[in-house]
Amino acid sequence: MSVQGYVEAFERFARDGGRTPAWLAPIRRAAMDRFQALGFPTRHDEDWHFTSAAPIAEADFTPLAGLGGPETVADVSSADLEPFTFRGAEWPRLVFLNGRFAASLSSTVGLPARVRVASLADALANDTPELRRHLTTIADTERNAFAALNTALFTDGVFLHVPAGVSVELPIHLLFLTDAEGARGVAYPRILVVADAHAQATLIESYVGLGDPSYFTDSVAELSLGDGSRIAHIRVQRESQRAFHVGLSQARQARDSHYASFSFATGASLSRANIYTDLAAPGAEVTLDGLYLADDAQHVDHQTRIVHRAPNCASHEVYKGILDGAAHGVFNGKVYVHPEAQKTDGKQTNNNLLLSTDAQVDTKPQLEIFADDVKCTHGATVGRLDEVALFYLKSRGLAAEEARTLLTYAFAADVLQRIATPAVRETLESLVRERFVGVPALAAG
Numbered sequence: 329m330s331v332q333g334y335v336e337a338f339e340r341f342a343r344d345g346g347r348t349p350a351w352l353a354p355i356r357r358a359a360m361d362r363f364q365a366l367g368f369p370t371r372h373d374e375d376w377h378f379t380s381a382a383p384i385a386e387a388d389f390t391p392l393a394g395l396g397g398p399e400t401v402a403d404v405s406s407a408d409l410e411p412f413t414f415r416g417a418e419w420p421r422l423v424f425l426n427g428r429f430a431a432s433l434s435s436t437v438g439l440p441a442r443v444r445v446a447s448l449a450d451a452l453a454n455d456t457p458e459l460r461r462h463l464t465t466i467a468d469t470e471r472n473a474f475a476a477l478n479t480a481l482f483t484d485g486v487f488l489h490v491p492a493g494v495s496v497e498l499p500i501h502l503l504f505l506t507d508a509e510g511a512r513g514v515a516y517p518r519i520l521v522v523a524d525a526h527a528q529a530t531l532i533e534s535y536v537g538l539g540d541p542s543y544f545t546d547s548v549a550e551l552s553l554g555d556g557s558r559i560a561h562i563r564v565q566r567e568s569q570r571a572f573h574v575g576l577s578q579a580r581q582a583r584d585s586h587y588a589s590f591s592f593a594t595g596a597s598l599s600r601a602n603i604y605t606d607l608a609a610p611g612a613e614v615t616l617d618g619l620y621l622a623d624d625a626q627h628v629d630h631q632t633r634i635v636h637r638a639p640n641c642a643s644h645e646v647y648k649g650i651l652d653g654a655a656h657g658v659f660n661g662k663v664y665v666h667p668e669a670q671k672t673d674g675k676q677t678n679n680n681l682l683l684s685t686d687a688q689v690d691t692k693p694q695l696e697i698f699a700d701d702v703k704c705t706h707g708a709t710v711g712r713l714d715e716v717a718l719f720y721l722k723s724r725g726l727a728a729e730e731a732r733t734l735l736t737y738a739f740a741a742d743v744l745q746r747i748a749t750p751a752v753r754e755t756l757e758s759l760v761r762e763r764f765v766g767v768p769a770l771a772a773g
Contacts, residue, residue, distance in 0.1 A: 329388045331367050335360065337391060338480050349455055355464050359479035366473040378658045378690040379629045383598055384572050389514035389544045391481065392427035392506075404507065404538070406433060412503060412536045412566065414751040419532075421501040422447065422486055427515035429484055438498045443529075445500060448485035448518055458489050458522050466550035466580050472602065474574045478516045478548040485518035490527035492554070499530040499560075499749055504545070506568065511541035519549035523557040525582075530560040530749060535575075537568030537595065547575040553585035555609075560588045562752055563603075566759075567595035569626070576602045583609035590747055591618035591647075592756050593628050594763060600629040607634070607641040607669075616645040617746045619756075621763050622655035622687075629658040636669035636699075645676040648743045650736060651687035658690050663704065665697040672699060676706040681713070681739050683732075737761060 329337075338360045342348075348356060368385040369376040404425055413421070422445065423433040429447035436445055444456075451459050469476040486502050504517050521531060535545055545567065553559055559579075567573050573596040579587045591601050605614050620628045634643045649657040659678045680689040693706040713735050721731035740760045747753040 330385075331364055333388075334477060334481075335364055341391075341481060349452055351460060352452070352463075356480050359464075359469050359476045362469055363473050363476040363480060366476065369473055375631060375660065379598075379600060379627065384544060384574070387544070387572075388512070390512060392510050392513035392515045403509075404430070404433065404505070408538065409433065409503065409505075412505070412534055413501065414755045417499070417751045419498050419501050420445065421503060424484065424502075424504045424517065426506055426510035426513065427484060427517070439500070440494055440496060442491045442494055443496055444487070444489040446487050448487050448520070449483065451487035456487065459487055459520065462522050462550065462552050463520050464550075466552060467548050467576055467578050468604065472576060474546050475548050475576045478518060478546050478576075482516040482518035482548070485520075487520050488529070488531065489522045490524065490529050490557075492524035493526050495527070496529040499532050499752070501532045502534065504535045504547070505538055506541060506543050506545070506571070507538035508541050510543050512543065514544040514546065517545065517547040519547070521549070521551040521559065523551070523553050523559050525554040526556040527554065528558045530562070532562045532564065532752060534564040534566065535573060535595075536566045537571055540568050540570055542570040543568070544572045545575070547573075549575075549577045551577070551579040551587065553579060553581045553587055555582045556584045557582070558586045558588075560748060561590070562747065562749070563589070563591045563601065564756070565591075565593040565595055565599055565601065567599065569595065569597060569624075571596045573599040575600070577604070578602075579605040579614075581605060581607050581609070581612040581614065584611035586613045586615075588615045588748070589617070591620075591630060593618070593620040593630070594622070594759065596626070596628075598627045600631070602631045602633075604633040605635070607636050607638060607643065610638045610640045612638065613642045614644070615746075616643070616647075617743055618647040619740055619743050619760075620647075620649045620657060621740075621760065622649075622657060623652035625654050627656045627658075630660075632661045634663045634674070636663070636665040636672045636674065638668065639670045639672070641669060642673040643675070646743055646746065647678045648740065649678075649680040649689060650683065650740060651680065651689060652683040654684070654686040656688050659708070660692045660694070661706070662694045662696070663706070665695075665699050665702055665704065667698045669699050670701045672702040672704065674702070674704040678708040679739075680708075680710045681736065682710065683713070683736065
């Protein structure tokens, strides 16, 4: 659909005054104006030099959901969700089917009484003060056309507020599903996380496809971390192999806060994850890790941006990719250190493993440093399996294919070990084994 097609969709959306609180309407309008000015990115844009958005721009997608309306989950049961949850984990869970909150498949049992978690549609209807204070204030819509499009057209998602001093012991799982009813549709999930001073929580954000429909997901997550707060954020992209996915996760960190992000991407025909954070006060720390797996003709792109604005902050980043068939991987990691950000400690690493001669990767780690008292390093590698290690394993009696799969799994397991939640780590490890080793993934439940 052309840019004008999305503008016309927005005008139809805007005419329904019941969909948007009065304070949000001008923000939506400004976001659509910005999307119209930016247009879809092209390869002439530096950040999109290795990824073409043309398959998204040239397709016709129909908005999947609006605020309110009846819940339609007749063809989806809890059993259908089991492959996408985590083994043995009974966690609070919010489920969205084809862009709409599915209350009958969701549960908030186990959350502390003071924690507020709700569908964004409900939070907007209740005009929650924290929502008005933070929603749309973090995501970059000036430079990011897809974030602007999401801001203009989102209808549902999640609002999570963790009050000061509260620690949420159980991870909170947000599960966004698209099935055959969502074919040729587009959903705009929006997530807002507000963690007050010294609050702690773990958030798991999953995007999955039931069957193999073609559709488009344009998601945005905004995270506000108060003084001394700690948020672990695990993002799992397991969309249909014919789907398109563009997602933004953007955090704003206060003094002594810690944001730990892990991105796992294995689905979609074309996917892109933008993961940004702003270390806005002294003592803030961020850990950005990820693993992407692709084969056939899949295209998977990760863009990270860490902005050091204050002194005595630290950032640590490790991303790994495994590419087979004719897959194409892209990694672009930016670390920007402002002049005021003395005593910055920043490390960035991207390692890629190519399993076929047709697989390719473009990697571009970047440092822009304007302070003189810093410790910053970056590096990237692209290579094949180690022939010496293969020879050693075969000399110990392993068949050639067994040796290859063992080394491939070991390459991935190294970064997966950085996930602090055991059930998530074990499930993702099983997915890697299933993808490249042929061992079925662990059943959930």
